[in-house]
Amino acid sequence: MKIIKKNVFEGLVDELIENDEREIIGVQSKDSKYVFDRLEKAEGLELDYDVTILPPKKYFMPQRETLVEYETREGLEMEPVNEVIPRIIIGIHPYDLEAIKQMDKVFADSPKDSNYLEKRENSVLIGVNMQQTSDWSFAGSMGTATVDDGYDLMLTDLGKKYAVEIGSSKGSDLLEKISEDVRDASPEEIDKVEKAKEEIKDEFDKELDFSPQKLPSLLADTYDQDDFWEENAEDCYSCGTCNIVCPTCYCFDVQDFSDISLEEGERMRQWDGCMLEAFAEVAGGENFREERAERYRHRYMRKGRYLYNRFGDIACVGCGRCSSQCVPDIADPTDIFNKLWRGKDE
Amino acid sequence: MKPEERPKAAFFDFAGCEGDQLQVANLEEKILDLLNIVELVSFREVMTEHSDDYDVAFIEGSITNSHDAERLNGIRENADVLVAIGACATIGGINSIRNVQDFEKVQERVYGDEREHYEAWEKAKPAKAVVEVDYEVHGCPIDREEFLHVVQSVVMGREPNIPDHPVCVECKLNENVCAFERDEFCVGPVTRAGCDSCCVNEGAICWGCRGLIDNPNEEAHEEVLEEYGLTAEEVIKKFDLYFAWQQEAREDE
Amino acid sequence: MNEEDSPYLPESATILNVKKMAENEKLFEIELDSGEALNHDPGQFVEVSVPGVGEVPISISSSPTKEGNSFELCIREVGNVTGVIHTLEKGDEIGIRGPYGEGFPVDELKGHDVIFIAGGLGIAPLRSLINYTLDRREEFEDVKILYGCKKPCELLYEDEVEEWREMDEIDYRETVDECPDDVCWEGNVGVITTLIPGVDIDLDNSYTVVCGPPIMYRFVLQELKEKKVPDERIYLSLERRMKCGVGKCGHCQINGKEGEFYVCQDGPVFNYDVVKDFEEAL
Amino acid sequence: MSDDIDVNVEYLTRVEGHGNIEVNAKDGEIEKCEWQVIEAPRFFESLVVDRDWKELHHVTSRICGICSIGHTLASLKATEDAMDIDISEQDKKLRKLALHAENMQSHVLHVGYLALPDLLDSKSVVPLTETHSEEVKTVIRLHKLANTMSDVVTGRTTHPQRLIPGGFTKIPNERELEELKEKLEDSVDDLKAVADLLENLAPKIPDFRRETEYISLTHEDEYGLYGGDICSSDTGTTDVDEYLDITNEYTVPQSTAKYTKNNRESYMAGALARLNNNYQQLSPMAKEIAGKFDLDPMEYNPYMNTIAQLVEVVHSVEDSIGIIEELLDKGLEKQGEYNSPDIEPKAGRGIGAVEVPRGILFHDYTYDEEGKCTEANCIIPTNQNHGNIQQDMEKMVPEIIGKKPEDEIELTLEMLVRAYDPCISCSTHYVDIDFVE
Ligand SMILES: Cc1cc2nc3c(=O)[nH]c(=O)nc-3n(C[C@H](O)[C@H](O)[C@H](O)COP(=O)(O)OP(=O)(O)OC[C@H]3O[C@@H](n4cnc5c(N)ncnc54)[C@H](O)[C@@H]3O)c2cc1C
Numbered sequence A: 001m002k003i004i005k006k007n008v009f010e011g012l013v014d015e016l017i018e019n020d021e022r023e024i025i026g027v028q029s030k031d032s033k034y035v036f037d038r039l040e041k042a043e044g045l046e047l048d049y050d051v052t053i054l055p056p057k058k059y060f061m062p063q064r065e066t067l068v069e070y071e072t073r074e075g076l077e078m079e080p081v082n083e084v085i086p087r088i089i090i091g092i093h094p095y096d097l098e099a100i101k102q103m104d105k106v107f108a109d110s111p112k113d114s115n116y117l118e119k120r121e122n123s124v125l126i127g128v129n130m131q132q133t134s135d136w137s138f139a140g141s142m143g144t145a146t147v148d149d150g151y152d153l154m155l156t157d158l159g160k161k162y163a164v165e166i167g168s169s170k171g172s173d174l175l176e177k178i179s180e181d182v183r184d185a186s187p188e189e190i191d192k193v194e195k196a197k198e199e200i201k202d203e204f205d206k207e208l209d210f211s212p213q214k215l216p217s218l219l220a221d222t223y224d225q226d227d228f229w230e231e232n233a234e235d236c237y238s239c240g241t242c243n244i245v246c247p248t249c250y251c252f253d254v255q256d257f258s259d260i261s262l263e264e265g266e267r268m269r270q271w272d273g274c275m276l277e278a279f280a281e282v283a284g285g286e287n288f289r290e291e292r293a294e295r296y297r298h299r300y301m302r303k304g305r306y307l308y309n310r311f312g313d314i315a316c317v318g319c320g321r322c323s324s325q326c327v328p329d330i331a332d333p334t335d336i337f338n339k340l341w342r343g344k345d346e
Numbered sequence B: 001m002k003p004e005e006r007p008k009a010a011f012f013d014f015a016g017c018e019g020d021q022l023q024v025a026n027l028e029e030k031i032l033d034l035l036n037i038v039e040l041v042s043f044r045e046v047m048t049e050h051s052d053d054y055d056v057a058f059i060e061g062s063i064t065n066s067h068d069a070e071r072l073n074g075i076r077e078n079a080d081v082l083v084a085i086g087a088c089a090t091i092g093g094i095n096s097i098r099n100v101q102d103f104e105k106v107q108e109r110v111y112g113d114e115r116e117h118y119e120a121w122e123k124a125k126p127a128k129a130v131v132e133v134d135y136e137v138h139g140c141p142i143d144r145e146e147f148l149h150v151v152q153s154v155v156m157g158r159e160p161n162i163p164d165h166p167v168c169v170e171c172k173l174n175e176n177v178c179a180f181e182r183d184e185f186c187v188g189p190v191t192r193a194g195c196d197s198c199c200v201n202e203g204a205i206c207w208g209c210r211g212l213i214d215n216p217n218e219e220a221h222e223e224v225l226e227e228y229g230l231t232a233e234e235v236i237k238k239f240d241l242y243f244a245w246q247q248e249a250r251e252d253e
Numbered sequence C: 001m002n003e004e005d006s007p008y009l010p011e012s013a014t015i016l017n018v019k020k021m022a023e024n025e026k027l028f029e030i031e032l033d034s035g036e037a038l039n040h041d042p043g044q045f046v047e048v049s050v051p052g053v054g055e056v057p058i059s060i061s062s063s064p065t066k067e068g069n070s071f072e073l074c075i076r077e078v079g080n081v082t083g084v085i086h087t088l089e090k091g092d093e094i095g096i097r098g099p100y101g102e103g104f105p106v107d108e109l110k111g112h113d114v115i116f117i118a119g120g121l122g123i124a125p126l127r128s129l130i131n132y133t134l135d136r137r138e139e140f141e142d143v144k145i146l147y148g149c150k151k152p153c154e155l156l157y158e159d160e161v162e163e164w165r166e167m168d169e170i171d172y173r174e175t176v177d178e179c180p181d182d183v184c185w186e187g188n189v190g191v192i193t194t195l196i197p198g199v200d201i202d203l204d205n206s207y208t209v210v211c212g213p214p215i216m217y218r219f220v221l222q223e224l225k226e227k228k229v230p231d232e233r234i235y236l237s238l239e240r241r242m243k244c245g246v247g248k249c250g251h252c253q254i255n256g257k258e259g260e261f262y263v264c265q266d267g268p269v270f271n272y273d274v275v276k277d278f279e280e281a282l
Numbered sequence D: 001m002s003d004d005i006d007v008n009v010e011y012l013t014r015v016e017g018h019g020n021i022e023v024n025a026k027d028g029e030i031e032k033c034e035w036q037v038i039e040a041p042r043f044f045e046s047l048v049v050d051r052d053w054k055e056l057h058h059v060t061s062r063i064c065g066i067c068s069i070g071h072t073l074a075s076l077k078a079t080e081d082a083m084d085i086d087i088s089e090q091d092k093k094l095r096k097l098a099l100h101a102e103n104m105q106s107h108v109l110h111v112g113y114l115a116l117p118d119l120l121d122s123k124s125v126v127p128l129t130e131t132h133s134e135e136v137k138t139v140i141r142l143h144k145l146a147n148t149m150s151d152v153v154t155g156r157t158t159h160p161q162r163l164i165p166g167g168f169t170k171i172p173n174e175r176e177l178e179e180l181k182e183k184l185e186d187s188v189d190d191l192k193a194v195a196d197l198l199e200n201l202a203p204k205i206p207d208f209r210r211e212t213e214y215i216s217l218t219h220e221d222e223y224g225l226y227g228g229d230i231c232s233s234d235t236g237t238t239d240v241d242e243y244l245d246i247t248n249e250y251t252v253p254q255s256t257a258k259y260t261k262n263n264r265e266s267y268m269a270g271a272l273a274r275l276n277n278n279y280q281q282l283s284p285m286a287k288e289i290a291g292k293f294d295l296d297p298m299e300y301n302p303y304m305n306t307i308a309q310l311v312e313v314v315h316s317v318e319d320s321i322g323i324i325e326e327l328l329d330k331g332l333e334k335q336g337e338y339n340s341p342d343i344e345p346k347a348g349r350g351i352g353a354v355e356v357p358r359g360i361l362f363h364d365y366t367y368d369e370e371g372k373c374t375e376a377n378c379i380i381p382t383n384q385n386h387g388n389i390q391q392d393m394e395k396m397v398p399e400i401i402g403k404k405p406e407d408e409i410e411l412t413l414e415m416l417v418r419a420y421d422p423c424i425s426c427s428t429h430y431v432d433i434d435f436v437e
């Protein structure tokens, strides 16, 4: 573990903004909320934030992205497209780092999705341990309030300085530039960091009443509680907000757009959501998940069980984005999971 | 595209502000590209030439009297493809606010004593209430890119990609702070996306100009608006700024 | 980017032949511009692209045993992409990705009786396996084909069906849901399930493969159950909305109490015993 | 040349909205000479009744797509007047930019796309894309510049999203303003090119004169567009609150729109009226361009309105550059991304007037304590011009009858109406005659 002064870190960030060819991204405020966005100055960084509107996933799987370009002037020609902008992303919370680890598995699974992977490989992730928590987060329960890996550098705020853990050579390379101002952490400082990490776990207002490891079987047991799902889904707009803001949702739609010449164009993918009505609809009108309740259930199953079956991860990292942004306030996983858990004993 | 293969296109306007035709003019240099894929044979706002020989008719504005209805019927007969552009033509638009007002009063407020003078239907109607409409370009005003996309699709013989999900989707993709989190009220959750949540991106709220999605959860949204502090009457007002015709049509079904 | 890297990049291919088969179905013979064979298993599918319009999953309807390097797709016009595909002609270029998915377990089926039950367009994927068994007839025991359509005019692969009718080495039966008075039809009239009771099924030695519209499965499976056909001896080919074909986009996921499947990767061919308890599967 | 004419233009083209021209003469005797407005009524003054003060500008913007910024601003000013809402100097400047953007957009559209074809003996701009492609491209560039400005300031080119009571939901940043300023500066060559083109075509502008009254806003510090008093070329200034004394609406049988008159049978509003009333305050380059056409007060040829529009485009470009410089010099005061001024609605009546491309525009609202609109009146410039068009026609027809072939007479009349650049789609309402003050 290393220690650097805050002003040294800011200097480093400004130096990177100035001279590094990579794009420097950091957490910044937007109205009363926070977002990951391109940094103009280190000053704009807000590392003491609760949660961002969208997760940093958008840098590896952009909201809209071209996959293929085509041209038909002289016969059909198609080219793969992957616009990779190397980036340094500053200020990722542990739960988002955990989510990125999960996404890495999904897109590295055969056949590999190079559009995601290349962007991912060309990014440097600088994490930061939480100082404040979102009212809706339950990362403490999900075991994602802290992480041991998944970052290139990890910062912990120690007042006038940061403790820095190095996760990779990409991370240590960054510190090269300021090596003179980096020193090893003292045992007391290491202790402080460990304490801070321990303490944050209990800072969350929301929590799961049981171990998340029990989710897969709980959800299997409650899959056919139709009344429960219907009741809870009644106010759902099918607006997909809970999908779009989730760091572990990755479903997408693909559409073609032609240029006005009609002789060239592109195939684009865009984030999609299983809560949207047309998600499972096929030509002719058959919809395999026609009812709000079916879609609503599907999302919880997907978070708590399906991805666990496929990759071994509980696909909810407890960030609380879905619950905080769902307008009718029905997307809180702790609410649903706890109700199911309580109902189970009855 | 070879000049002779270009479909012939014509624009017609009814009761509206002509903002959608202006959006077409606002395509700037892309108009020249557009002219490579369609042949413009009638567009009263910008050209004197006129022909009744057209393949694609673009309709702007609401239908508000029988004279207009007759004209629209004639256009439908001439055209192979009829495209309604803009909220007035797709859902009745702002004009349909009067659909929920007392028509006697409406006339009196505006015409005073001379209300008998002019024929006007009690309700403003979108094109599809009068004739069959093949495609719709939603919005008040229309989005230029979406308009181009629809024209291209018509020329290519494919279906345009018109979303049937709420504006919230795009609003989230654009990482806006939700209206409800800043003490404002928004009809985005029941309004058809496709505008790229352009009003919220500009700091405002979604007003609903693209109309209701096919299967909106209006009850839930009414409840939510009331929970956030609107009175039932205010909720209705939020909805009838743009949805008056659609809501009535749905009830009639 | 290295071309091999993108799973979303189609290969260009050319339409060699188009044949109208019924009111809404056409058969397309296609060859990759690379000249190479597709190397598919019966039951697999490809993603067919019309640039500027979109991409659709389509089962490969020809058998890998077919002569030459071309393959065939039977496509019903139902929407956007399929609508434009239907306007294409010989010589037009399209994009192909694949083959994708798990096809029929040919090796498992070898040495057994195979009973095909096809409803409507369901014949398209089954035909790849049917032709495979016919081309390698000696590797299979009895082959039975039950084929049902709504009306006689909707019968696909008419020339081949004519041959099947005549063939001694297979048992071919057909039915139509209804037959207009002015059409001459010698086969059965009634839904496909009415053919099943009359078929002899050697329970220990046969496999049944079924493909048809969603609604058909429930009734056919019911009928097979009555015949005591073991669930694990039944194979189905399922269809779901699909955007990527490679297990990423999430659209084709099927759920149930037991877990989930991705049709594009775990299917489209499934063993009935494995999917029967999945609420969303059937 | 016959003394019998029968001109019947149904749905005049290349104007916004629907109007007809009907002129009949037998043996030189005029039987009918009418400018008829036949737009389907849209009842705006009723649509806004009962609606919330936060929505009015959104609704009334839809009166006209071409002058949506102007309607929005007149609406906001009326609401702000009614509720005593102040807006900052910065917001005022930004609003002036918005108004300039619209003025430019609309004028370029009219001069370049609608009027120019007449001078080039073409029926529309479409054939010109081939015969005069460079000129058309120049016009497109200017049009695009105006729209870019509208985008940067108001968020959109038609029906602005950012303008709200009390200010803006969102404002452009300094970088955007700097880029805009550069583009404005770069447009000078294009402006001159269009001026040169029109100068060469000037002899084709019909030579017709009729003395009339010109009404516009006037402001002591600037070429009045966003604010000021009402100015009559006959009788001087009047407070905006007294607008009803100026507009004096009345009905005529041939029109669904109401006509106005002040000191004479009719008056004219629009670019020419503004230029006649406020010439001294035009920017230097605008005056220079006006000079090329000998255009200075009092100019009584209505056809010169098109040239006055060109002059105003130049003025708007120059004035906008100045406004942006002022804003940048002072440094932009930042505001939130979803700004929503803290306003307590209250009861009252307010009047807002702005100059829009076609002339002076009034919105007049009355609100109850909750901020619901109880009564509204909007008087739009095109309506104010209908009477003047009619008067012009009545004077002109006898002058040209028998001297020109019928199709030329028809064209001359069409060009006359077009010169006013009428925006008939907005002229869809009568005011309540018994409007209580
Ligand atoms: C494994 C598999 C094999 C198939 N085999 C055949 C075949 O051999 N012949 C045939 O005619 N059809 C087949 N289909 C169905 C075919 O894919 C759809 O009819 C087609 O996608 C409809 O697309 P569209 O653009 O014409 O319709 P639209 O309604 O315009 O559909 C828009 C988009 O939604 C998706 N979509 C819609 N319907 C389906 C669907 N049923 N399945 C998957 N995606 C869908 C596609 O991405 C499509 O581009 C198969 C489907 C699957 C999943």
Ligand code: SF4
Binding pocket: A235, A236, A237, A238, A239, A240, A241, A242, A243, A275, A325, A326, A327, A328, A329, A330, A331
């Ligand atoms: S649960 Fe909430 S956020 Fe999710 S789709 Fe339904 S309404 Fe939208």
Ligand code: SF4
Binding pocket: A242, A245, A246, A247, A248, A303, A315, A316, A317, A318, A319, A320, A321, A322, A323, A333
């Ligand atoms: S389901 Fe909700 S709480 Fe869980 S990771 Fe997704 S957005 Fe965060």
Ligand code: SF4
Binding pocket: A327, B167, B168, B169, B171, B172, B176, B177, B178, B179, B180, B186, B187, B188, B189, B197, B200, B205, B206
């Ligand atoms: S601001 Fe409106 S459109 Fe955007 S997410 Fe919120 S409710 Fe939806």
